[in-house]
Amino acid sequence: MNIAFFVRPKSMVTYLYADSSLTRGLSRLRESGYSALPVLSGEGKYLGAVSEGDFLWYLADRQLRNSALRNAKIRDLLRTERAQAMPVTTSMEELLRCAMEQNFVPVVDDVGSFIGIVGRSDIIRYFADRSTVSSRERITLKTAARA
16 A cells, blocks of 8 residues: 555645744644644755644743744754654555654655655554454455355
């Protein structure tokens, strides 16, 4: 199964640019209702993700005043080890392994440009549906064997 079928396209994903201000990032995070967002370069390359906790720890560590906060950028708190991106050619099994460690899986093309995300719930639904179909097939085969 190709994961491209499950990708929520970039146009439907809330994301941040690394050069966005912290105040803009906080606003987009709050508006989205998500606890973490992908971060892109100005050229659209996936760089990593930032979470609510990243904002909180950044502010706590620096004890920023309002004027300093206005000048801070998303890149100042970006942690690249979070929400590792996967190429669009990734197998569903590898996607599942990745989703066990993060809420969403960013998907990139061959040159690393962000094309969208696959949510953990979409991956779980795929494997649950597949498991249900396999169970039905086993029951059908057992019934056919008895006949």
